[in-house]
Amino acid sequence: PLEERMCMTNVQTRDSIPIIDMSNPDDPEIVNHDVPAEVLENVKDATYKFFGLPAEVRNKYSKELSSSNNVRFGTSFTPQAEKALEWKNYLSLIIVDGVDEANLNYYPKCPNPELTVGVDRHSDASTLTILLQGEIGGLFVRGNDGDNWIHVPPIKGSLVINVGDALQIISNGKYRSVKHRVVANGSKNRISVPIFVNPRPIDMIGPFPELIENDYVKHFFCKAHDGKKTVVFAEL
Numbered sequence: 129p130l131e132e133r134m135c136m137t138n139v140q141t142r143d144s145i146p147i148i149d150m151s152n153p154d155d156p157e158i159v160n161h162d163v164p165a166e167v168l169e170n171v172k173d174a175t176y177k178f179f180g181l182p183a184e185v186r187n188k189y190s191k192e193l194s195s196s197n198n199v200r201f202g203t204s205f206t207p208q209a210e211k212a213l214e215w216k217n218y219l220s221l222i223i224v225d226g227v228d229e230a231n232l233n234y235y236p237k238c239p240n241p242e243l244t245v246g247v248d249r250h251s252d253a254s255t256l257t258i259l260l261q262g263e264i265g266g267l268f269v270r271g272n273d274g275d276n277w278i279h280v281p282p283i284k285g286s287l288v289i290n291v292g293d294a295l296q297i298i299s300n301g302k303y304r305s306v307k308h309r310v311v312a313n314g315s316k317n318r319i320s321v322p323i324f325v326n327p328r329p330i331d332m333i334g335p336f337p338e339l340i341e342n343d344y345v346k347h348f349f350c351k352a353h354d355g356k357k358t359v360v361f362a363e364l
Contacts, residue, residue: 133243172260176319186219231322234318249307249309250307251306252306254292257292260320264316265281265282267288291304300335
C-alpha cells in the first residue's frame, strides 16, 4: 500500500546511533568478548550457500515438512495474515531449549523495490536481538522523534543490538523496544542473521516489582479531571 512505502526523504544518517568499540581489551569499562572476524564471515557464507540450494532441498525444512520443530524454512512472516508478502526467505533455528532463536534471512534482489518491503515496520518480541548484517545496507530504525527513519549501514566486524518488547515490559518502559524495517534492494541480494534472546513460551513476563511505583488511586485524587490521562499514567 502507498502509505506503507518507504519515504527516503525522512531518512537520517547513523550519527545518532551509539557505536561501542570492543577491540581494546585494556579498557576497564569493557568486558571483551570479541567474535573472530572469520566466524562472522563463515556464518554469512553458510547463509548464502543454504539459499543457493535448489528449492526442493530448501522446502524439506518448511514448517509443514521439517522433521524437527526446531528447524523451519519459510517466506515473509505470516503469509496467511498478510495482504502483501515481505520480500524475504528465512531459515529459523531454535538453538537453546526453545529460548534463543537464530534466523538466516535472505532478501533476493527485487525487480520493483519501491513497491515492496524486505521486512515491514515492527519491533521484536525478544529481550535483546543481536544482528549480523551482510555487506548490503537496508536496515532502518525509527528515530526517537517518531517520524524519521535512521539507516543502519553495516560496519565490518560489528553486531547490531536491538532492544525487544520483552525487555521493554520487564523494565516497565525504561528501555524501549526498537521499531525497525528493511527495504528491498533492486540490484543485489542481501542477508542478515539475527539471534533473538527470547523468554520461553511458557513464561509470564511483567515489570520487575521494584520498577512499579505508579499508584493509580493516589494519582487520581491529587489532580484535576483531565480526560483519561490517569489511565495512561497507570499503563505498564
